Amino acid sequence: MRVARHSFYEATARRRVDGLLDQNSFREFCGPAARIVSPHLPALGMPVAFDDGVVVGEGTIDGRKVLIAAQEGGFMGGAVGEVHGAKITGLLERAADVKPEAVVLLLDTGGVRLHEANAGLVAMGEIQRAALSARHAGVPVIVAIGGKNGCYGGMSIVARSCDWIIASEEGRLSISGPEVIETVEGIEEFDAQDRALVWRTMGAKHRRLIGEIDALVADDMGAFRSAILNFVGRPRPLDLDALEAEHAMLSRRLERFWDCADGRDVWARLGINDPAAVPALDADSFNGLVGALEGGRS
Amino acid sequence: MEHLEFDYDGTGAKPARAFALAGVVGSGNLEVLIEAADLGGRCAAVVDTSVRGYGETWRQVLADFFARHAMSDVRVSINDGGATPAVVSLRLDQAAAEIKDASA
Amino acid sequence: MLEKADAPRRWDTLERSYRARIERGAAFADGKIVRRDETERFLEAVIEPGDRVCIEGNNQKHADFLAAALSKTSVEAIHDLHIVQSNIALPPHLDVFERGTARRLDFCYAGPQGLRMARLVAEGKIEVGAIHTYLELYSRYFCDLTPHVSFVAADAADADGNLYTGPNTEDTPAIVEATAFKSGVLIAQVNRIVDKVPRVDVPGDWVSFVVEAPKPHYIEPIFTRDPAVITEVQVLMAMMVIRGIYEKYGVTRLNHGIGFDTAAIELILPTYAEDLGLKGKICRYMSVNPCPTLIPAIESGFVESIHCAGSELGMEAYTAARSDVFFIGRDGSMRSNRIFCQLAGHYSDLFIGSTLQIDLEGNSSTATLSRITGFGGAPNFGSESRARRHGSEAWLKAGREQRLSGEMPRGRKLVVQIVETFGDGMSPTFVERLDAWELQKTFDMPLPPVMVYGDDLTHLVTEEGIANLLLCDTMEERAQAIRGVAGYTPVGMKRDREMVARLREKGAVQYAEDLGVDKRLATRDLLAARSIKDLVAWSGGLYDPPSRFRNW
Numbered sequence: 039m040r041v042a043r044h045s046f047y048e049a050t051a052r053r054r055v056d057g058l059l060d061q062n063s064f065r066e067f068c069g070p071a072a073r074i075v076s077p078h079l080p081a082l083g084m085p086v087a088f089d090d091g092v093v094v095g096e097g098t099i100d101g102r103k104v105l106i107a108a109q110e111g112g113f114m115g116g117a118v119g120e121v122h123g124a125k126i127t128g129l130l131e132r133a134a135d136v137k138p139e140a141v142v143l144l145l146d147t148g149g150v151r152l153h154e155a156n157a158g159l160v161a162m163g164e165i166q167r168a169a170l171s172a173r174h175a176g177v178p179v180i181v182a183i184g185g186k187n188g189c190y191g192g193m194s195i196v197a198r199s200c201d202w203i204i205a206s207e208e209g210r211l212s213i214s215g216p217e218v219i220e221t222v223e224g225i226e227e228f229d230a231q232d233r234a235l236v237w238r239t240m241g242a243k244h245r246r247l248i249g250e251i252d253a254l255v256a257d258d259m260g261a262f263r264s265a266i267l268n269f270v271g272r273p274r275p276l277d278l279d280a281l282e283a284e285h286a287m288l289s290r291r292l293e294r295f296w297d298c299a300d301g302r303d304v305w306a307r308l309g310i311n312d313p314a315a316v317p318a319l320d321a322d323s324f325n326g327l328v329g330a331l332e333g334g335r336s
Numbered sequence: 337m338e339h340l341e342f343d344y345d346g347t348g349a350k351p352a353r354a355f356a357l358a359g360v361v362g363s364g365n366l367e368v369l370i371e372a373a374d375l376g377g378r379c380a381a382v383v384d385t386s387v388r389g390y391g392e393t394w395r396q397v398l399a400d401f402f403a404r405h406a407m408s409d410v411r412v413s414i415n416d417g418g419a420t421p422a423v424v425s426l427r428l429d430q431a432a433a434e435i436k437d438a439s440a
Numbered sequence: 441m442l443e444k445a446d447a448p449r450r451w452d453t454l455e456r457s458y459r460a461r462i463e464r465g466a467a468f469a470d471g472k473i474v475r476r477d478e479t480e481r482f483l484e485a486v487i488e489p490g491d492r493v494c495i496e497g498n499n500q501k502h503a504d505f506l507a508a509a510l511s512k513t514s515v516e517a518i519h520d521l522h523i524v525q526s527n528i529a530l531p532p533h534l535d536v537f538e539r540g541t542a543r544r545l546d547f548c549y550a551g552p553q554g555l556r557m558a559r560l561v562a563e564g565k566i567e568v569g570a571i572h573t574y575l576e577l578y579s580r581y582f583c584d585l586t587p588h589v590s591f592v593a594a595d596a597a598d599a600d601g602n603l604y605t606g607p608n609t610e611d612t613p614a615i616v617e618a619t620a621f622k623s624g625v626l627i628a629q630v631n632r633i634v635d636k637v638p639r640v641d642v643p644g645d646w647v648s649f650v651v652e653a654p655k656p657h658y659i660e661p662i663f664t665r666d667p668a669v670i671t672e673v674q675v676l677m678a679m680m681v682i683r684g685i686y687e688k689y690g691v692t693r694l695n696h697g698i699g700f701d702t703a704a705i706e707l708i709l710p711t712y713a714e715d716l717g718l719k720g721k722i723c724r725y726m727s728v729n730p731c732p733t734l735i736p737a738i739e740s741g742f743v744e745s746i747h748c749a750g751s752e753l754g755m756e757a758y759t760a761a762r763s764d765v766f767f768i769g770r771d772g773s774m775r776s777n778r779i780f781c782q783l784a785g786h787y788s789d790l791f792i793g794s795t796l797q798i799d800l801e802g803n804s805s806t807a808t809l810s811r812i813t814g815f816g817g818a819p820n821f822g823s824e825s826r827a828r829r830h831g832s833e834a835w836l837k838a839g840r841e842q843r844l845s846g847e848m849p850r851g852r853k854l855v856v857q858i859v860e861t862f863g864d865g866m867s868p869t870f871v872e873r874l875d876a877w878e879l880q881k882t883f884d885m886p887l888p889p890v891m892v893y894g895d896d897l898t899h900l901v902t903e904e905g906i907a908n909l910l911l912c913d914t915m916e917e918r919a920q921a922i923r924g925v926a927g928y929t930p931v932g933m934k935r936d937r938e939m940v941a942r943l944r945e946k947g948a949v950q951y952a953e954d955l956g957v958d959k960r961l962a963t964r965d966l967l968a969a970r971s972i973k974d975l976v977a978w979s980g981g982l983y984d985p986p987s988r989f990r991n992w
Contacts, residue, residue: 048970050360070369071355083337085386085415087361088369112360207992208973234987241992317992318981387866393928420862421928422673422903429959 044259046184047208051093051108054144057259058266059097059106066095068125076119078154087113090121094129096138099263102270105133108144111185116147118193119154123161130168134175140270141172141179143200148215149191162192169199170276178202178273182262183209183242184255190215202269203251204262205242207321211251212240234317238301243316243324247305247331248291254328256321340383340391342398346375348406352438358431359423366416366424370431373411385416397421398428405432454623457588461486461625465649472601472644473633474651479509482649484517486625491588493542494581494615497527498778499662499729499816500750501608503629504530505653506591511535522546522569524585526577526611528553530658537566546585547814548572554811561812561883571812571889573819575782578611581618590619590626593657596637597630601647604637607751607759607774608659612642614779620646631656638771661753661986663729665703667969673903676952676962677858678704681792682713684906684955685856685899686722689834695727695785695821697793701858703733705792710740710968712961727785727821730755730766730774732985735978736968738765748774749781749817758982778817785821789834790854793818795891796863797874800919800931802894802909804857805876812883815891822855822892838898841910852910856899857892861927868929869902870922894918900925904932905951912948924949 049057055064068074070088079086091113096105107126109116118126126143133141150158169179179200183189188210189197197203197211205211214222216230216239229235238244246254253268255261274280298304305313309331319327355371366385373380381398398412412428419427450456468474468482475482483506487493495510496503510518511532521542528534528550536542537560546569550557560566572580581587592615595606605612619626627649628642682705685691696702709723719742726746728734732755737743747767751759751774759766759774769775785791795804795818806813828835828851835851842852859869876888900907900922907921917939924940926932943949952959969975972989 045970048964052357070357070367071371080337083386085337085361085384085417087367087415088357088413110360112362112365114362232987233990237990237992243992317990318976390866393933396933397928418866420673420860420866422860422862423671426672426676426962433960 045257046206046259046262047186047257049259050112051110051144051146054259055093055095055097055106055108058142058263059099059104060101064095064097064106066093067129068094074121076121076154078119078157082153084153090119090125091116092122092125094125099142099270100267102139102267104140104142104270105129105138106142106144109146109185111146111187114151116145116185116187117149117151118147118158118161118165119151120157120161122151123158123165127161127164127168130165130172130179133172133177133179137175137177140266141177142266143179143181143197145181145183145189145193145197146185146187147189147191147193148187149193159192162196166196166199169196173201173273173276176273178269178271180204180266180269182266183211184257184262185209188212188240198250201272201274202253204253204255204265204269205245205251206255206257206262207242207324208257209242210237210240211242211245216240235300237317243319244301244304246328247308249287254321254324261321338385338388338391340385340394342381342383342395344379344381344399344402346377346379346408346410347402348408350409351407351435353435356431356434358434359427361415361417363417364419364423366414366419366427368427368431369413370435371411371413372435373409375409375411377408379407379410379412381412381414383414383416385414385418387416387418393421397424401425401428401432404429405436407432407436410435458623458625461488462648465625469649471599472647472650473599474627474649476651476654479506479651480513483510484513486627486649487513487518487521487589489519490521492522492524492585494587494590494619495523495525495533496590496592496611496615497525497529497533498610498750499527500659500752501593501610502530502658503591503593504532504658506627506629506651507532510541510591511539513541515540524577524581524587526574527551528557534560543567544569546570546572546577546580548574548577549814549816550812554813558810558812558883568883571814571885573815574778574817575786575820578614578779581614586622587615587619587624590615590624592616592626592628594628594630594641596632596634597628597647597650598634598637598644601628601644601650602637602640603628603630603642603644603647604639605641607756607776609641609776610750610778613777616642616646625649627651629653629657638773639769641775659753661989663698663731663752664754664985664989665698665700665731665733666972666989667703667707667733667967667974668971670700670704670707670964670967672962672964673860674701674704675708675964675966676957676959677701677860677901677903678708679712679957679962679966680906680952680955681705681856681858681901682708682716682718682722683957684901684950685790685854686713687716687718689789689837689854691722691790691834691854692724693788693832694723694725694790694792695788696731697791697818697821698729698731699794701794702792703731704967706731706733706737707967707969709737709742711966713742714740725788727781727788730759732972732975732983733969735975735983738762739978740968747781747784748776749778750776753986754984757984758979761982782817782820785817786823787825787828789832790856791818791821792856792858793822793892794858796869797871797876798857798859798869798900798922799871799874799894800922801915802897802900802918802922803874803890804892804897805874805888805890807874807876807879807889809875809878809882812879815889818891823896824855825853828853838910841908852898854898855892855896856901857897858901861902861904861929861932868931870926870929870931872931902927905949906955908948908950911946912943917943917948921948
């Protein structure tokens with residue numbers, strides 16, 4: 039046996055872009071040679087990155103034109119600083135103008151770069167607004183999560199404001215990180231070292247089962263590419279009806295699961311016979327399970 | 337942070353591509369941006385590192401690098417998060433291999 | 441002429457003392473089972489001031505409940521103990537010194553308690569007898585450091601005191617043998633008391649008392665290395681080890697130290713070594729804990745047999761299902777034994793491990809100025825086995841390279857250190873003088889704490905290349921060969937480039953290109969598993985990693 043050779047999780051932001059787009063189709067905006075770096079980090083005595091930790095540009099995926107941004111999780115945990123944020127905002131604003139078949143956001147981030155304080159927070163609001171503007175212009179925004187940092191903080195809110203979310207089972211999606219919850223609520227409430235618990239609470243499988251993400255894939259570049267392609271050119275409605283339907287879903291969910299103490303309780307209530315076995319399922323078996331649950335529901 | 341600048345005699349050909357980037361800035365890691373530049377045949381290196389006091393080591397690592405890869409009119413720019421010389425040499429070699437690669 | 445004896449010499453004082461202790465202890469027990477709530481008073485009844493006491497505490501399992509209980513006993517009743525135990529790992533192990541319950545200490549390894557240990561030694565609260573290697577300390581249990589009282593940890597006991605240790609047998613047999621047969625009191629802490637133990641690891645008539653602990657004894661997964669953090673530099677070094685040492689000498693019997701460097705070697709056996717056609721030719725028999733990173737090498741048919749010093753958390757079902765490879769009891773679970781594993785490793789062909797500092801003679805040490813850590817298993821594994829007589833291809837080849845003066849042919853064990861030239865925080869691994877010398881002075885030790893001696897070392901592997909010390913004819917050549925792989929450390933920069941070039945010509949210094957190692961292949965893609973999840977997949981779901989290593 040040999041393990042898959044094209045891991046999304048292992049790859050840098052640049053390798054992810056190269057691996058997902060058609061060969062040699064990528065054209066980068068504001069690339070590293072332009073040296074548009076953080077104006078804040080040098081003042082704090084910290085090293086900058088030539089791309090401020092995010093790669094943005096355009097390319098094609100199976101011949102279809104997309105704009106793409108990839109956060110580099112290795113640089114400051116993928117945190118969003120002023121320049122980093124402006125690059126993503128600019129990309130999304132460009133999408134509203136040039137109307138590609140999709141914007142793809144490869145998110146790998148802990149949220150705002152606290153070192154840049156207000157500039158980072160403002161950037162988050164700008165990204166949010168720009169994502170909704172792109173959607174309003176009819177361009178679907180697709181999020182993919184499968185890196186070391188998951189998708190936390192303000193960027194998790196951005197992610198949930200987009201059309202589609204794809205994640206591998208290594209992916210996590212939540213506003214507060216495990217350590218934050220442990221610090222605020224105490225280790226009895228949430229033990230951040232218990233990584234199985236973290237994934238049962240914030241991991242992609244749990245998010246998929248409760249309907250917050252749309253596709254779970256294996257940690258494989260090809261699997262991400264196919265899943266993205268499936269959503270290219272497919273915007274979701276962005277109107278009052280959609281918003282009200284979302285709110286109704288959230289109310290139903292609260293009613294149904296409010297007293298569950300653990301992800302496993304939620305899964306059992308969803309009708310899964312062996313909730314303890316869920317974390318160990320590979321993507322195919324897991325998707326089979328999701329299919330069976332959805333089939334049972336309809 | 338410490339800012340270091342070095343320059344070396346050029347040997348060999350100009351690079352095939354405009355630039356290449358290797359590595360990521362992180363703890364114990366670095367990024368190397370290597371670019372074609374009009375330096376009158378010489379080679380230059382600029383280092384911004386989070387670890388102070390290793391100027392002589394950087395000079396030697398970069399001298400060995402330029403001796404290993406005969407090049408001219410090349411500028412190397414480094415953002416360093418405290419990488420060891422082994423990692424620095426590895427990233428330099430990766431960046432050089434890419435900028436010399438005319439196929440892409 | 442015989443004089444009238446003053447009083448006849450008694451030859452059974454230990455036995456009489458044993459009986460008195462058992463009688464005193466029985467007041468707190470029902471049969472052999474001590475009433476848990478009365479554990480502290482029970483200990484005060486059976487332990488006497490000045491006793492030699494062994495608290496089983498090794499790499500993984502600990503008699504933690506009994507250790508904590510001892511640290512709460514009355515200092516009037518129990519004081520000035522001489523603790524003889526391999527691992528100082530838990531706070532109560534040092535609490536007993538802080539409060540005066542114990543005074544003297546013979547041990548092997550202090551790990552995370554090393555800093556506090558150093559403070560207590562400086563304050564005069566601990567008198568260190570010696571820092572031993574494992575085999576030395578066990579040996580002295582059978583010589584002059586025999587325990588009067590020992591606490592051991594086991595998984596289960598029955599009412600007769602028969603013990604089941606489970607896969608973590610570790611030090612238990614050595615402690616039990618020494619204590620039980622020299623009139624010592626043997627007290628076992630168990631996770632559960634059962635009607636019938638799954639297998640008898642220690643016969644009940646050797647065991648004086650049993651305490652059921654309120655929670656299972658502490659076990660730490662210290663041998664688990666997550667492939668996700670193995671670096672490209674470590675992959676490169678692993679490639680050089682396989683080509684430059686394993687393939688060259690045909691190493692089939694070996695011991696791996698625990699670390700990311702050796703994990704990288706294990707993980708490229710099914711890829712790099714397989715492609716070199718080395719399966720069946722290298723790495724067939726190992727003396728090592730069941731490290732999860734060995735799974736791909738086992739599954740792909742490289743490693744055929746492994747004897748373990750202890751187990752590893754999460755590997756229970758996997759080892760049980762691979763009885764052709766591991767040593768398994770009739771109950772189906774693994775049996776480990778540190779003393780036998782150490783012996784097997786000592787007489788194998790090769791040891792490879794890592795260290796923090798190396799000097800120009802090749803002496804290495806993990807001691808740093810602020811802590812007393814000890815050595816672990818490396819010194820016994822990582823030393824020339826001079827009593828060895830049986831030949832093997834690797835051992836004889838190394839012996840020929842050594843070219844000793846005189847006519848008598850000798851073999852040579854391969855002792856390899858694998859290090860990056862710079863460690864954490866850019867501290868150079870290579871130094872002109874070990875911190876161990878300073879430490880010797882600070883703590884008034886008889887010797888500097890050296891882990892592997894230079895005259896035991898045969899090869900030194902760094903990211904720059906391999907120094908083969910067998911081919912160095914003088915101390916000057918040895919020093920230059922070491923400088924020649926010491927990279928950009930101050931020691932490395934001071935190399936005599938001409939001499940290193942000459943050493944390279946005769947193979948005493950070899951770089952990647954000399955070894956036929958293609959540096960471009962040195963990426964994480966070469967690892968047969970790049971995550972804990974990959975290891976689970978290789979094991980067919982049998983490996984059950986502790987939660988802290990999961991990302992799913």
